[in-house]
Amino acid sequence: MNSPSQQNTGTPVGRGSAAPARAADEAPVIDFDKFKPTRSHVAARKRKDLFMRVLIVLAFAIACIPLVSVLWTTLARGFRRLNWDFLSHNMTNVIGGNPTPSGGYGGILHAVIGTLEITLGAMVISIPVGVLCAVYLIEYAGKSRLADAIHLLVDVMSGIPSIVAGLFAFSMFALLAGPGTLNGFEGSVALSLLMLPTVVKTTEEMLKIVPNDLREASLALGVTKQRTITKVVLRTALPGIVSGAILAIARVIGETAPLLMTAGYIVSTNANLFSGQMTTLPVYVYQEYSKYRANCPADASDGCVTSIPMERAWSAALVLIIIVLILNVIGRVVARVLAPKKK
Amino acid sequence: MSSTLHEPVSGKKADGVFRGVAYACGILILVVLAAVAVFLLVQAWPLIGGNQADVSETIASFTGGRSTNFWSYVGPLFFGTVLVAALALVIAFFVSIGIALFISHYAPKKLATVLSGVVDLLAAIPSVIYGLWGGLVLVPSIYPFWNWVAETLGWIPLFSGPAANPPRTVATVALVLAIMILPIITSMARDIFQQTPKLLEEAALGLGATKWEMIKLAVLPFGRSGVISASMLGLGRALGETMAVLMILAPGMRYSIHLLQASQNQTIAANIAAQYPEANALGVSVLIGTGLVLFVITFLVNLAARRITSKASVKK
């Protein structure tokens, strides 16, 4: 759309002079023809717009390929061996690629128990400490130097690589409980180190958005600070804190490397968190992957499957994804259900 | 009328206790981090204070005699870690921005909601699964592509052939790590882009900007610091990633940039996980020493991200 009228010397409003040498308080005269977009430039802009649009859609499409492939292969290959026998047995009595007496090929019962106990241990350590630390930072510390220091250290902690967290738990237990100690609780300690900064940060964010009016209203009624915090502030922030904690759990539940060096790996079920090695699902996936092939002697029965470790790995991976997915969904639902009712 | 001002208030004790507990938890964070440092340093101490001959011997056993000194041992590992993570970030960065823009500004609303959920789910998938996928799906199928790259772009040292088969190479690992950090960066970038004030977008469009020009004028400047800190987070994740590297890469201990050849580099994290099971006490000390180096790298990256975001927020 080009303007039909040819008024190209738009003089500034209220001042009509067009002298070439203008005084300091006079507006310049603008030849708007100079700024008129050329036809080719308009076309070039359109082309660029289209080009970027195509590029962005293309980026999306290309990224979809591997991501869909990850989900799809896990789903397709995981379902092959995922049955009740797989979920209800551990890896004892599994010899090569031969079927076990129960008719299955071993399973992940011990790994599921290990994962749940170790993660629960990490929760018990990190959630109370993390929430209270955030309460201290927001409700009590104000802008002190201690608060600054804690903030910095929480940031530092959130950058700790998971393998370093594993090394820490390992060295701690080596010094306190003797060298070479491996147990489930050691894994919990490593995971809680990874969870703690997430819990502190999300709780802090949630406490920050609790309106100050609420605190003042409660304090003005003569309620003590502790009751104000527990009954009013934390209650208001609860949905956010819970969903933040669940998302933090979903993140650490898939950790492999730190558990490899702290909780160890066994084939049988160990329900005691504080003694003996424990297997977790991610470690199980890795161990099965490392086996690569099972041994099937020449005289083995037809039921002997050489590729069984890989199939078990995929099935365990599928179970892991399902657990993470469920935790994510629960986190979201909890946030919605617990949210203070709006009219 | 008698005043109640001086009567004891119920709950006063609980108030004090609660305050004390909260304070203790704050202090505990300091203690925990100090403990991390102390325990790691104590375990790594034999490296410095122990018998240097033994240390040399241990390192020689790790490297097959190629290195006897801690720094010459950690050097190639450091190089490999940074190389892999940087490559992953380079691959993931532009694609992430593209997807984030697609979700926030191009896709229809319903599709965008669905995609957001999928991206969040993908960000939560454990790395061991990416490693499994990389090792069993990507490695067997990507050789023709790398081979093609080596043949056409082989004159660039980065891509010099022959491409390894199976391609358990830095290039493949970097690709898997890029896919892994893609959802993380995308999800943060998307959140920022969606927060762009409508007012600014309309200001740009009202001036006659095309959609892309609007994004350049309003969305990208608004989201810049957020995008940078998101990529730093992704970089930190890639630097510390253990399993995907361990499960895919054929390790080597060189300062090599031949991405398509096998047995060139190794990362610190994967090296710890690989050597750890067979290491003796002194060996563990050496590995913890390398772990401290990794910690310092990720710490610096996080510090940089923090600086960038706080600088940007001060400006506003």
Place this chain on the structure above:
Amino acid sequence: MGQRIDIKHLNIYYGSFLAVEDVNLEIQANKVTAFIGPSGCGKSTVLRTLDRMHELTPGAHCTGEVLLEGQNLYGKDVDPVAVRRDVGMVFQRPNPFPTMSIRQNVLAGVTLNNRRIAKSDADDLVEWALRGANLWNEVKDRLDVPGIGLSGGQQQRLCIARAVAVHPQVLLMDEPCSALDPISTLAVEDLINELKQDYTIVIVTHNMQQAARIADYTAFFNLQAVGKPGHLEYFADTTTMFNNPQNVEAERYVSGHFG
């Protein structure tokens, strides 16, 4: 010179919801036309159809014709981007680009349209636009500071300078003073009065005194009930509208009985 706008049988929808029904209106060139009416009557919606900003809301569309000097803005091969270059818009709240200096803000639209601009031309244009927006004397010594650092009223005038720098034919203003204090409001109103020599101005306002002060013509929009579509109830020159309206609803509205 400004251009005239003819609105013919304009129906505006959000999805399947009819928001504004059958608007017919002639907006004169180089005059100020004010849109008034109660909340929800669709006056801002109508304004946003005049530069095709309306369709940015997902699902929003309209039927009918909007003719700018005889050319239909909703014609088949009309590019909305080109429409927005010819019809400028000033928004409810000032919205300078936060990462840009004052100078860059003024030039934002022009730099989109041109590959390269000579520095002297750019300098002249910045001065011209800022003088036009009565802002030059206040900011001439600090053109390179961020536009976001100005006061609210100055920011709004900066946004007007940014809009006029593209040299549009029509200037749309969506409650441009609602976020401003009385003194800044007066400055902007004076400016509108001057700008009408060069532009056709359409302004949406909540403030009837403001409409009475600055508008040549006033259009009164109304709606029967919440949930019903809004419509153009009455259109007249401003004197008639506020002194002797020939419409019962309009009279009740301008005398403060509802709204």
